[in-house]
Amino acid sequence: MMLRPDRPCVTCPPGDPGAANGTPHVVVAAQMRSGTHLLIDLILNNFPVYRENPLYLDLERYRLSDLETSQIPDLRGLVIKTHYPHSSDRVEAARDIEPLTRRYPVVMPVRDRDERVRSMRRFGDWGAAQSMDPHIDAFERYWSDVPKLTLPFRKLLDPEALPEVVHALEQHLGTPAIASPVGPRPVAQRRRILLDKTLTRLLGAHAPRINTTIGFAR
Numbered sequence: 001m002m003l004r005p006d007r008p009c010v011t012c013p014p015g016d017p018g019a020a021n022g023t024p025h026v027v028v029a030a031q032m033r034s035g036t037h038l039l040i041d042l043i044l045n046n047f048p049v050y051r052e053n054p055l056y057l058d059l060e061r062y063r064l065s066d067l068e069t070s071q072i073p074d075l076r077g078l079v080i081k082t083h084y085p086h087s088s089d090r091v092e093a094a095r096d097i098e099p100l101t102r103r104y105p106v107v108m109p110v111r112d113r114d115e116r117v118r119s120m121r122r123f124g125d126w127g128a129a130q131s132m133d134p135h136i137d138a139f140e141r142y143w144s145d146v147p148k149l150t151l152p153f154r155k156l157l158d159p160e161a162l163p164e165v166v167h168a169l170e171q172h173l174g175t176p177a178i179a180s181p182v183g184p185r186p187v188a189q190r191r192r193i194l195l196d197k198t199l200t201r202l203l204g205a206h207a208p209r210i211n212t213t214i215g216f217a218r
Contacts, residue, residue: 005214006061008054009204012078013065015054023049023077025104026173028056029146031139032083033116035109035153037213038184040079042156043107044210045182046166049077049175053204055212056081059097069096073103080104085138094142101146105172108143111153159183182209 008015026043030036044051059082063069072080084097113136149172155161166181185193196211 003198003201005201005212006058007201007204010053010055010201010212011061012054012057012075013061013067015204017052017054017057017075017078019076020074021076023175025057025072025075025078025080025100026050027080027082027100027104027106029082029084029101029106029108029143029148031111031116031136033120034111035151035156036081036083038153038156039107039109039151040081040212041184041210042165042182043079043169043173044205044212046169046177047173047175048178050079051205051210052076053206055079055200055204055210059084059100063093063096069100072100083139085135085142105174106146106148107169107172108148108150109153109156110150115153157184184211184213185209 005011006014028036028039028043030039040056044055056079057072057075059069059080062072072078080100082097084093149168151165151168155165162181162183165183166177170177185196187193193211196207196209197213199207199209200211
């Protein structure tokens, strides 16, 4: 049985990242099924300063846990995942997220709307697929004016585009990447992907190859 993805070595909460270490956070802002975890994994596998336990902070889960978002700048440098404004309390959520987007670099995977809907249906998320339009419109309105690096979903899966993608991240984040870029495995390597996911959930940053994805399809 696959281990749950919300283990302390993988996500905050429940994991405790510790105190600030001089590394700035990076915000991964993404619509559902757009390559959120593919991009998170690219950062974790290619930028050692972010590869610590827990691997990333889930902003929506953080807020639901009644933790103070005002304390996030006091944490060590993290990848911060958000689907905002995929939230029922958008006004309050905006007050929490805006200080982060003003202070830290934002990166965003971009995927065709129809592809995202098909992906949701493929993974059995019919409710989200049917109610997606209002969230898409709200997401696009909010993030359109936020400075960010956008990366096409298909490039995240393209080995030939990998050096270009990692270089773009390196420039945007202002921190060096490893010498030989590491991208996602081909979907045909299912056993290795499953092993990567299992080791990530067991070992977090100490896994040979980080894979926080829940599942993805081309």
